[in-house]
Amino acid sequence: MIVFTATDQVTGKVFAGSTRRSLEDHWGHLLVQESEGAMGEFFETLRSSGADSFKMEEWGYSDNPKELREMLAEAMEALGARAIKVTLTRPENKSKPSMDLMKELEALKQEMSDGSDDPDYTPKKKEAVVKPEAPKTVPKAEPKPLRHTASTREAEEMRALIAGIEARRRGGTKAGQKAAKKAGAAGLAKAAKSASGAAENAAPVSRPKLSEGRTGSAAKEKRIREAIAAEKAELEAQKRNQASDEAKEMREIMARLDQRTKETARIHRRL
Numbered sequence: 655m656i657v658f659t660a661t662d663q664v665t666g667k668v669f670a671g672s673t674r675r676s677l678e679d680h681w682g683h684l685l686v687q688e689s690e691g692a693m694g695e696f697f698e699t700l701r702s703s704g705a706d707s708f709k710m711e712e713w714g715y716s717d718n719p720k721e722l723r724e725m726l727a728e729a730m731e732a733l734g735a736r737a738i739k740v741t742l743t744r745p746e747n748k749s750k751p752s753m754d755l756m757k758e759l760e761a762l763k764q765e766m767s768d769g770s771d772d773p774d775y776t777p778k779k780k781e782a783v784v785k786p787e788a789p790k791t792v793p794k795a796e797p798k799p800l801r802h803t804a805s806t807r808e809a810e811e812m813r814a815l816i817a818g819i820e821a822r823r824r825g826g827t828k829a830g831q832k833a834a835k836k837a838g839a840a841g842l843a844k845a846a847k848s849a850s851g852a853a854e855n856a857a858p859v860s861r862p863k864l865s866e867g868r869t870g871s872a873a874k875e876k877r878i879r880e881a882i883a884a885e886k887a888e889l890e891a892q893k894r895n896q897a898s899d900e901a902k903e904m905r906e907i908m909a910r911l912d913q914r915t916k917e918t919a920r921i922h923r924r925l
Contacts, residue, residue: 657713657725659735660696664703669696670713670729671738672722677710684738693741819903 658677660669673680685705688697700708714725729735 655717655719655722656715657722657729659711659713659729659733660738661709661711662699662703662707663709664707665699667699668733668735669699669738670726670733670735672726677712681710687740694739695736696738697740816904816907819900 655672655674656677657670657672658680660671661667662669671680675683684696684700688700713729716722716725726737730737
């Protein structure tokens, strides 16, 4: 494609454009457009100055559209040229009615205005226009949130059950400690009582007082230690049983939750 310039030697205005033809063919095409009433600054200048006052020159050539645009912009910037824009205007063809048609229309208008004198004329009654009622839009039922479904309620119940088990475990631990303390105190009192009763009911033995006192206190301490060991063993057994029961219950809850989760996922896949 060719980038060209057209200079008006009368006014000094420079115009720039591009074409795929030769300069001679494109100049002839521009003259045809000007004769057909093309509008634009270039064509107005062409009409006022005349075709002989213009000088066509080639600015550059390129097959690349990008380079072509760059050359056109370069020519416009270097020479202060204006782009050649074509705006074709077609005259509107207004059909003029004939005199006979105008006379007929006037006669028809006159007859319509004088229609009350005609014995056969009966005015038409205006029918009431019934506007069609717009169909009422029924509001769509909004889908309920999934927070209150059966699966979520069951999950909430499971969480509440787990919280209750944890609370019972904490409460049971404190209660077990209190019960162990009470049982230990009761066992110590019972051991002391039994030791004192045994000492009272024992047959008097002809021994020195020092040796008799030492033997009684040793037996008493032994029974106290045995009672404490028994209470500790019983408390440890209670703790182990409670922990085993809680672990079993927790496993059952987790198994139920896992089963319900699988069922819910299976239902969603079907949907």
